Amino acid sequence: MSIESFGNWLYETPLSTTIRDITWIIPAVQSIHLLAIAIVVGSALVSDLRLAGVLATDESPARVVRRYLPWMWAALIVLLLTGIVMLVAEPGRTLGNTVFWTKMGLVLFAFALTLFFRKPLLDPAFGLEHAGWRQAVKPAAWISLIVWVAVIFCGRWIAYT
């Protein structure tokens, strides 16, 4: 089955039809999606700027990451769930769309960066100054910020391509 015929099949399912027929669902889900991406951006901004050595440098990176990482995970789960609702409702808008798949690739990359460079900091026994990859923390923080911005741009462009 090609991805296109899968999209057509999905579009005809009762679930997909129901989401489209109840007209307030899509605007509501899109609003929640937008609020959740704002949580990710706010959390990423503060923790990445800390890891880049720009903001709140008198607080330890671990303290900053500990405060924002749980919010990022929660917001990412909300983004995934609301994203799935939009995809099920309008598969034609996403499945064959290069911008959508670019966005998914970028999200996965940003997720991997977050997991690799922040999760270790949650462990109180972990010392960043002894980690072999400490030189990579600053560039990775800037890349992470740029990738999240690119994700937002791709998200808006899905509607136009």
Added chain:
Amino acid sequence: MSLEPLFQKLYDSPLAAAIRENTSYFPWIESLHVLAITLVFGTICIVDLRLLGFQSHRRGARQLIVELLPFTWVAFAGAIVTGGLLFISNAVAYSNNAQFQWKMIAILAAGLNMAVFHLTAYRRIVAWDDALPPPLAARLSGAFSLLLWITVIVFGRLIGFTLSVF
């Protein structure tokens, strides 16, 4: 006095025509608008949650506010500029759109709420800087701010579903 002639003038301006006629200007400006909104809401959310009593990366509320507010203001200025460009491209239609009008009222209310906070609870912040939970006045400001900005974002999204361009 009606503002309609002014909006018509804005609509007729060369800049507005360029945004309407070039197929990629609108999405680019819209993307920047979304980016600005996420920065405004993302940073303001951190401050509002602190006002509600959620511990932040700073111990004191004042330091957190002083540290994050510049980001909020720059992003808000960006949202005004990009939003203004989107508005003039279809000024008359936007000005007549109920969701757009409610969005503007919600932004005004959010601004008013912030002004009240800065003139009242913020003046006494030395007394409650480290206190968790913060005093009721600060918690109310945080709660209103969150609710109002969520309203702004929801109405903003609804404009896209209700605007009649013709």
